Amino acid sequence: MLDQNLRPSPIVPTIDLDGSGAQHGFLRLPFSRDDSAWGSVMVPIAVISNGRGPTALLTGGNHGDEYEGPLALYDLARTLDPQDVSGTVIILPALNYPAFKAGTRTSPIDKGNMNRSFPGRPDGTVTEKIADYVQRHLLPRADIVLDFHSGGRTLDFVPFCAAHVLPDKVQEARAFAAVEAFAAPWSVKMLEIDAVGMFDTAAEDMGKTFVTTELGGGGTARARTVRIARRGVMNLLRHAGIVSGAVEQSPTAWLDMPSDDCFSFAEDDGMIETMIDLGDRVEQGMVVARIHGVGRTGTAPQEIRAKMDGLLAARHFPGLVKAGDCAAVVAVPTG
Numbered sequence: 212m213l214d215q216n217l218r219p220s221p222i223v224p225t226i227d228l229d230g231s232g233a234q235h236g237f238l239r240l241p242f243s244r245d246d247s248a249w250g251s252v253m254v255p256i257a258v259i260s261n262g263r264g265p266t267a268l269l270t271g272g273n274h275g276d277e278y279e280g281p282l283a284l285y286d287l288a289r290t291l292d293p294q295d296v297s298g299t300v301i302i303l304p305a306l307n308y309p310a311f312k313a314g315t316r317t318s319p320i321d322k323g324n325m326n327r328s329f330p331g332r333p334d335g336t337v338t339e340k341i342a343d344y345v346q347r348h349l350l351p352r353a354d355i356v357l358d359f360h361s362g363g364r365t366l367d368f369v370p371f372c373a374a375h376v377l378p379d380k381v382q383e384a385r386a387f388a389a390v391e392a393f394a395a396p397w398s399v400k401m402l403e404i405d406a407v408g409m410f411d412t413a414a415e416d417m418g419k420t421f422v423t424t425e426l427g428g429g430g431t432a433r434a435r436t437v438r439i440a441r442r443g444v445m446n447l448l449r450h451a452g453i454v455s456g457a458v459e460q461s462p463t464a465w466l467d468m469p470s471d472d473c474f475s476f477a478e479d480d481g482m483i484e485t486m487i488d489l490g491d492r493v494e495q496g497m498v499v500a501r502i503h504g505v506g507r508t509g510t511a512p513q514e515i516r517a518k519m520d521g522l523l524a525a526r527h528f529p530g531l532v533k534a535g536d537c538a539a540v541v542a543v544p545t546g
Contacts, residue, residue, distance in 0.1 A: 218333045222344040226258060228301075228352070232293050234258045238303075240340055242320075252309060252320075252337060257288035257302040264298025265451050268353035269444060270345075271303070273325050273360065273410060275310025275317070278432040279424070280359025283440035291454075298453045301349060306358075307338065314430070316363050327408040346413055355389060355420040355451045358410055359440060362428020366537065367528045369489050370426045370436050371397035371466065372443060377415060385420045392450035393422060393443040394461040397524070399542060402468040422447070429528045466542035472518040475539045477502055479513050483532040485539075489524070493517045499539045502532060517541050 226236035238254040269287070271280025284304035291300060305311035307325040309318040317324045323338025331342030350356070362368050372393040374386035390398045401423075406412050414421040424443070427436040442461070448454040477483070481502040493499060494517065501512040515538050525540035532538060 217343075217347070220333045220344045220348065221340060222348075224256065226256065228258060228348075230258065231260050231262075233291070235288065238341070238344060240337065242337060252341075254303065254308045254341060255305060257304075258299065259288070259291050259293050259296055259302070260299040261293040261296040262298070264296075265354040265453055266299040266301065266352050267448060267451055267453055268301045268349055268356045269303070269359075270306045270357070270410070271359040272305035272307055272311040273358055274363050275305075275307055275313060275315050276363040276430050277359070277361040277428075279361050279426040279436050279440040281305050281311065282432055282437050283359065283444050286441065287444060295454055297455070298451075299352070300448065300453060301352065303345075303349075306345070307341065309337065316365075326410055327405070329408050329410055329413040342410075345410070350414055350417055350419065353414070353419055355447070356414045356422070357393075357444060357447055358414075358421070358423045359426070360424055361426045361432070361436065362525065362528060364430035365428075365528055366525055367428035367489065368425035368525045368540075369397050369522075370424075370439050371395050371399045371524070372422060372424050372463075373399035373401040374422050375401050375403065375411065375415065379418070382415070382418060382420070386422055389420055389422045389447060389450055391463065392446050392458050393424075394446055394459065394463055395424065395426070395439055395443055396461075396463060397466055397542075398463045399466045399468060399524075400545075402470065402473065425525070428525075465545045466522070466524060467545045468524075468540075468542050470519075473521075473524075473541050474537060475499065475515045475518065475541075477513075477515070477527070477532045477534055477536045477538045479504065480531075480533050481505055481513070482530055483527050483538060484512070485526050487523050489526060491523050493519075493521050493523055493541050495520050499523060499541070500526070502538070515539060519543065
């Protein structure tokens with residue numbers, strides 16, 4: 212049900228969301244600006260539908276500098292045959308399209324972080340208006356949601372698929388079963404350090420089966436991580452019963468992020484030196500990174516030590532770091 216206390220969304224889809232077959236179009240958001248008085252933001256969308264069955268909502272480009280999701284989903288939108296579908300697949304390969312076009316995490320229009328903008332507002336910023344449309348018009352249609360992420364310009368991850376520990380254990384079990392079906396090299400039971408306004412939270416609060424990924428980073432995509440994304444999304448559609456065929460099995464190692472102790476943050480600006488590589492074992496107290504002050508010579512680096520045993524699941528990517536930046540993430544192998 213739509214919230215009747217909110218204004219109607221200004222966004223108009225150029226395709227029939229209830230239509231059948233393969234449709235390619237846009238979510239058109241009016242946006243008056245200096246170079247186009249009656250302009251619009253045009254967010255690409257595809258809907259592939261055939262008969263009755265579950266609905267999957269697939270999104271990439273929630274952050275505009277993360278590329279495995281867009282590469283996999285633009286390809287899926289082009290190649291998925293409606294005759295192979297039982298149900299509906301809604302594809303938004305570049306959810307925060309202004310950010311995606313700019314190659315930035317946040318929108319150049321309003322500096323909006325899409326993944327901190329839910330539930331959005333129909334009378335808010337451009338980013339909030341897109342989030343509101345997804346919240347009120349697309350999420351209610353979905354049975355299962357996959358939101359692709361990677362580390363963007365500032366982080367680099369071991370490639371994993373993840374879901375959250377949830378109060379509803381039935382919903383949680385559905386999500387972790389979908390993660391296992393995705394079959395990334397690593398699978399994570401995730402703890403979010405900042406869940407307010409997230410797409411994840413919006414979907415989970417509606418009772419949806421929600422899964423996400425972190426498939427590398429550094430503001431680029433690797434051949435391996437794109438292959439993981441393409442195989443994983445097809446596995447998820449097969450798992451959901453939307454596409455026929457068996458899930459393509461691949462070994463996955465489960466990781467847990469049980470507490471805030473997984474995360475280490477820089478306390479000074481400087482040049483970061485990662486002391487161990489992604490996927491390597493970590494012991495509590497081990498130095499996982501050093502931050503070298505660059506304002507003068509002769510100063511000792513700040514040492515960042517692991518707060519727990521595990522493996523290095525993520526690291527700060529650029530050579531320079533600022534105080535408050537996440538420097539390292541340790542996850543715990545569980546099997």
